Amino acid sequence: MTSKVELVSVVIPTLNEAGNILEVINTVEKELRYPYEIIIVDGGSTDNTRKIVKNKKCKLIIETKRGYGLALRLGMKTAKGNIIVMVDGDGTYELKHVNIVINRMIKKDAELCLATRMYDPNKAMGMMNFVGNKVITFCFNMLYKQNLSDSQSGYRAISRIAFNKIKFKEDDMAFATEMLVKFSQKKFKIVEIPTIYKERKYGKPKLRRFKSGIEIFTTMLKGFTEKHYE
Ligand SMILES: Nc1nc2c(ncn2[C@@H]2O[C@H](COP(=O)(O)OP(=O)(O)OP(=O)(O)O)[C@@H](O)[C@H]2O)c(=O)[nH]1
Numbered sequence: 001m002t003s004k005v006e007l008v009s010v011v012i013p014t015l016n017e018a019g020n021i022l023e024v025i026n027t028v029e030k031e032l033r034y035p036y037e038i039i040i041v042d043g044g045s046t047d048n049t050r051k052i053v054k055n056k057k058c059k060l061i062i063e064t065k066r067g068y069g070l071a072l073r074l075g076m077k078t079a080k081g082n083i084i085v086m087v088d089g090d091g092t093y094e095l096k097h098v099n100i101v102i103n104r105m106i107k108k109d110a111e112l113c114l115a116t117r118m119y120d121p122n123k124a125m126g127m128m129n130f131v132g133n134k135v136i137t138f139c140f141n142m143l144y145k146q147n148l149s150d151s152q153s154g155y156r157a158i159s160r161i162a163f164n165k166i167k168f169k170e171d172d173m174a175f176a177t178e179m180l181v182k183f184s185q186k187k188f189k190i191v192e193i194p195t196i197y198k199e200r201k202y203g204k205p206k207l208r209r210f211k212s213g214i215e216i217f218t219t220m221l222k223g224f225t226e227k228h229y230e
């Protein structure tokens with residue numbers, strides 16, 4: 001669907017990531033081999049995150065209403081690129097791999113490429129997240145006839161044309177699953193490429209495991225029972 005990279009829009013949600021965001025932005029600037037724009041969607045950080053971002057060549061959107069999915073959706077809506085890369089601002093994803101994530105999507109003629117952390121040689125992902133992710137991914141694969149290894153990866157390259165064909169509504173962590181559900185329903189091709197998992201150096205995770213788990217399963221089931229759930 002997307003055969004050429006014209007512009008890459010890197011969309012990054014942040015909530016109190018002052019100790020991490022500069023390295024994330026700097027690595028994108030250093031590594032990304034295509035024309036790009038960086039869009040930061042900040043959820044009302046009370047640390048120095050916004051000050052750091054303002055000193056860089058990034059577009060800054062502020063949305064104080066809480067929500068990972070809401071932030072990403074907003075950022076993606078304003079993205080000008082024909083390729084969107086979504087990635088966290090907490091430094092846990094390896095941005096040195098950004099080109100291979102994009103290239104894999106193009107080469108495989110896919111609409112989405114997930115960077116999977118499941119083959120990380122250091123096995124750095126926490127036990128709870130690892131097991132939760134495995135269970136969710138197994139159920140997702142069963143319901144949607146996919147063969148993915150890391151459905152909860154927030155590091156993805158996405159075709160802008162494909163993204164525009166879908167309405168998204170999940171405001172929080174379930175957004176990542178909603179995207180996979182709706183791409184599967186539209187028969188958009190999803191591929192994966194291995195990356196590593198890096199532990200958070202600064203700040204706390206915002207993930208609320210129980211709440212997110214319920215929302216993720218609800219999203220998967222809704223998609224399964226309503227063939228074209230909007
Ligand atoms: N704008 C915005 N960003 C958010 C919000 N919640 C989380 N984020 C950001 O979204 C990214 C993912 O959140 P994390 O807290 O790392 O959640 P996670 O990756 O599931 O958890 P870990 O595995 O512990 O890293 C980070 O860059 C956060 O700063 C929010 O409500 N608004």
Ligand SMILES: [Mg+2]
Pocket residue numbers: 088090092205
């Ligand atoms: Mg994280």
